[in-house]
Amino acid sequence: MxxxxxxxxxxxxxxxxxxxxxxxxxxxxxxxxxxxxxxxxxxxxxxxxxxxxxxxxxxxxxxxxxxxxxxxxxxxxxxxxxxxxxxxxxxxxxxxxxxxxxxxxxxxxxxxxxxxxxxxxxxxxxxRSRVRARGDAPAAAKAPQAYRPASDHVLAIGSSTGGVEALLTVLGGFPADCPATVVTQHMPATFTASFAARLDRVCAPSVSEAVDGAPLRPGHVYLAPGGATHLEVSPGVVPRCRLTAREPVNGHRPSVDVMFDSVVRLKRPMTGVILTGMGRDGARGLLAMRQAGGRTLGQDEASCVVYGMPKAAFELGAVERQLPLHRLAPAILELCADPAARSVA
CATH class of the missing domain: 3.40.50.2300 (Response regulator)
Incomplete structure (x- = not known):
């Protein structure tokens, strides 16, 4: 070698x-x-x-x-x-x-x-990563002017290496009234608060680092804090963020699999998305979401910095559709839209 x-x-x-x-x-x-x-x-x-x-x-x-x-x-x-x-x-x-x-x-x-x-x-x-010249990637879709998410729908997104660019692209295509969204990005504890603040400044929805007990609301994105806990979602009339101090899963804390598994237990309409990253974290949990009736999307190989997590999920049969990064936001919004007001192309 x-x-x-x-x-x-x-x-x-x-x-x-x-x-x-x-x-x-x-x-x-x-x-x-x-x-x-x-x-x-x-x-x-x-x-x-x-x-x-x-x-x-x-x-x-x-x-x-x-x-x-x-x-x-x-x-x-x-x-x-x-x-x-x-x-x-x-x-x-x-x-x-x-x-x-x-x-x-x-x-x-x-x-x-x-x-x-x-x-x-x-x-x-x-x-082993794929690096592109600046400006080579296709322009990401702009947020729709008119959009209404299904009030009971939960969106869960997992990412790792290359996830900063990917999440900025995806969440940058969301309107202010986006689906209630939880995100686990593999990132040290020292970075997640700054990253949430950065996303909140440049994206239309309200983005914050998740806190224990925070209710999931449309128009809000909750980013898992790095380091000491996993981000889970607990059932209820209004689902809530839960930060649980468990051992690492797949070598990660927070773990995408832990978050996806908790969303399955909500027994609500749900969509799972797996983005660029090394390893297999999130593949099994995304499969559980799909088997429970959730919709699932994965970032395609050509647009990934590291085609590890999406590949593992795709090979497991967890990914319903693979799409390039610039097409993911519109596809996500369509799946999470209020059925009575679908207006996303």
Missing amino acids: TPVRVLVVDDSLTMRGLISAALRADPEIEVVGTAADPIEARAAIKALNPDVVTLDVEMPNMNGLEFLEKIMRLRPMPVVMVSTLTAAGTDVTLAALEIGAVDAVAKPALASIGAFQELIGKVKTAA
Whole structure:
């Protein structure tokens, strides 16, 4: 098996050494070079042609976002951002994921090789990802002018690697009066609050990080907090968000499967959607939704950053239809519309 060739870009000599040592400890990764700033990195990319770049956000001469923009426009390739855990750092990292970075990992506070294990997995995933030049993707559908969701319908969406771009595209196509929606995106706890706030600013519906006991209402999107709990939905006259402190499922907490399974127990009209991501989380739960009479959609391979979760669900028979990312919002809205007022093309 050919090793994944990685270029490490960070303005700190110490951090470059730690990242390089951690990556070199894995026999499936080869660190082909390092760079202290974007100018060095640009020359190294041309000379070394790496498979993956790890990129610091704060650097001299040109910040990481500006350099990432140039990479995605001129030479699209998999990039993993290495960010600080400050509030400003999380906002910048989310912006990087929107621009086209495959994933992000927080710089560990503890300077130890073991603290970089998460980065190794993300680099390997990035090497298998599909990266497109900015502007190559078809334009996403705009939110309909007139729309009314079925009042009792629940929409559940699961995503992982590449999910920032995917969720911005899908939720950006929703009107303010969207179906009651729950979302599980695999993301560290330090990022989900900022991501929910970002979605709320740019999308028409009200988007918030889910809190325990919050009632599901049309026009609202509830994003699972990262880290300590799973997002479930409890039955009732008005279903409510429940944050449950259980063990990880499929290696994830929150888990898409846990959320999908809870929606099945509501015994209500429901739609499940699985977007780009690595692994199998959500495949079994989406199948349960379909078997219980729910409608199910999956993102197609060509538009996924990583065609892992949607592929697993499709091969299991859980996906009713696969669609490119730009066509998902209209299809979702059609399935969740009030039957007496269907007006979505």
